[in-house]
Amino acid sequence: MLKTMLKVNDINVYYGSIHAIKGVSFSVERGEIVTLIGANGAGKSTILNTVSGLLRSKTGSVSFLDKPIGSLVPHKIVAGGLAQVPEGRRVFLNMTAEENLEMGAFTRKGAEAAESLADVYMRFPRLKERRKQIAGTLSGGEQQMLAMGRALMSKPELLMLDEPSMGLAPILVEQIFEIIKELNAAGVTILLVEQNAQMALSIADRGYVLETGRIATSASASELLNNDAVKKAYLGG
């Protein structure tokens, strides 16, 4: 089994003439929780969107399980085992919770999908209670769970989460992070993008600190938690 799951090498991403990501390289090993932290506009989401194929890098390479994916279209990347939970809980608002989950298994066969559905319901009992409810009427936390459950329906090896804590009450944030930890224990490798650095570093193995499109520091999560510069910039002293 390959140890390195995701390898990003020297990517440069532009929005028109704006140079958003400047030569970023990082890697995710199997079984890890890796987090990218940084302020607004540092380029966290841009990196995730580049890995998932929604954006293109001008240079460098992205490889997943040793296969280059930099030029693949998003749906091919998902089918390969790399799922993304997009920022801002993008659920299908007019479909029921269960229909949302079924859409997540779009790349898979019926029987496998049914198995994954049972799996997701076991992990998120709340979604099972709300399965017939229209997703737009779910609470913010439930929608985040739904977005995560939907990504899990494709049975990914690597799950990328974009700001799962966004707009959630602290108690819900804790619940969501608890679930991320459980998923990781069950064998899913996690790449987590967060503004809530404290929370992200508390569950992660390693972290990368982004500053205006560059990686400023990278270290183990516990080191970053005690790093004075990081503390000052992101953890409030």
Add this chain to the structure above:
Amino acid sequence: MKRNQMLIPMPLRYLINAVLFAAFLWIMNSLITGGAISRYHSGIISSIGISIILAVSLNMATGYLGQLPLGHAGFMALGAYTSALIMKSAAAAKGLESALGASYAAYFFPAALVAGGLAAALFALLIGMPALRLRGDYLAILTLGFGEIIRVVLLNIDNVLGFKLTNGAAGLQKIPTTTTFLFTFIFVGITCFVIHTMMKSRHGRAILSIRENEIAAESCGISTTYYKTLGFVVSAFFAGIAGGLYAGNVGILNPSSFGFMKSIEILVMVVLGGMGSMLGSVLSASVLTALPELLRSFAENRMVVYSLVLVIVMIFKPTGLMGTYDFSLNGLLDKLILKLKGGNARFQKGGPDE
């Protein structure tokens, strides 16, 4: 896995609908051939059917897929001219008519209609492939231009490679008037059936999810470009068929009848009926086609009335008259059976472990 439990099994559901539709066709057809409905009125009924096909097919692209094509009349024109030319050459081959008798239309007309649909679908593929790779309003601008290009080209070419084909501004005349009530409504049935079953399939789900949220659809592993193009091409195909029926209904084709206003007229039908509701498209297409015909004196002012009606509907019911509601006869029967079986059996059965 299903949202509602179905009491009537699937093949039977299709059978019930098919039998009722066939009965409707038979009754109406015998009324028309028997002379109870005049030639004038049956012509109006045919044009209602054509409008229904146009509205239901446009609803596929706007209501289900969430795009905004503004050139539906262009696709209709392509289908109309293609099938009109085929029918004219079939009529010109005199041997055919004497060999097959009056029923020669029954053999050639469906083929000509499908050819018209395919011509429209081909052009939809050509403009959809580049336009639909992008997110946003590019398709609206492109189809707007496309519809005008088709009209202007038809207006200005008299002959193609030396053959006198489309007659330019003078219009294409003496097209065999082969459109009958039966032809029209069989194609109405086919259109509704194909689009309905397609939307119930996993492909339909993918199309709906693109309307709901394109980025989320993409992250679910759905090829959004493929499904957007598919939906758009299917929509154009049926517009082409409607065009062929139109040609056979009026017998004369003039490029000016496929202008921008025609596209808008179809769009108004869809928006008024409710984007995403097939029933809404059918109803508003029927009403908006029948009204100007029945109230002749009022026809001149219909554009004024259209805009008024649209403004009023958008204020009081922004989702259109039917919203996204779709009527299902079998769903109704299901409810009825449940009622007869006694009270709230449905609620006892419901709940999380159902």
